[in-house]
Amino acid sequence: MTTDWAERLPTDFAFAECREAWRMADAPQQPAAASSVLLTLQQVQLRQPGRSGASIGPFNLALQAGEHVAILGPSGAGKSTLLKLMAGERPPQQGELRFDGRTLAGWSPAALARRRAVLPQSHAVAFSLPVALVVGLGRVALDHDPALASITAEALALAHAGHLATRRFDTLSGGEQARVQLARVFAQLWDAQAGLLLVDEPLASLDPGLQFELLDAMQAFCRTRGHALVAVLHDINQALAGFERLWLLQQGRLMGDLPPNASALAPLENLYGIQLRSVPGEDGRLAVLARRRVA
């Protein structure tokens, strides 16, 4: 496979960022040193457009290189918007974001695409594209990509989607499409180091077995490459099992920045208005049973 197909993509193609990144490819950037700050948000604030007018922030956050953070909160709390701010997809009205020491605006789309990948909550593809092409779109920022075919195959296998390689994306089920999109972001950061993977409800359309498998795959993928991982999740146990920090959001504000241990239970109960009972989890990690709060 070559990158010639990128020239044939329709102009309103959904992966506008990738196409832009492919056009603007420039010199590779040096990755952040281990245990350094990768991404900072300082007084970052955004007001949503239109009638909702919801105000998100101000956020003051620092994400370390290689750190794994889960963002939790009720529906409409601002989780996806925070992820979009971190991705540089939504510029803040106030405040500053720095990625690897440089303001996000100071990164060219191509250089950013080689260091950080984004898996949005919805990922419709407007055209009937082959699965391998959708995965290969993760690598359009590279000028020369001799390993494209093998990385595409390995990324699909890691996302438990190797058997879908010859299918067309629009014929796949929701869960199959989710796995292909996960393979796309794996492919994007496959040969990067100390990057950033931002994922929004990546497991929502998958069966429970696949949720375990793909959460493990995502964690292992990031750990072996030193990538930081920030995931918007609705499943408290997934957040407790595989993440080092929990960012709790409510009404556009950060209500807590906590480790995934017993100290998080009361804040989580308050966040969702539910009762949680701790139960033994895997490898001694905390797990919870959720119940309706009794008045």
Ligand SMILES: Nc1ncnc2c1ncn2[C@@H]1O[C@H](COP(=O)(O)OP(=O)(O)OP(=O)(O)O)[C@@H](O)[C@H]1O
């Ligand atoms: N483009 C937009 N224009 C106007 N309002 C928006 C926009 N995007 C989000 N909002 C509003 O901002 C608030 C936060 O939305 P966001 O999608 O970040 O929430 P969320 O926590 O991810 O929710 P969910 O768990 O339901 O996906 C909501 O009230 C939403 O209606």
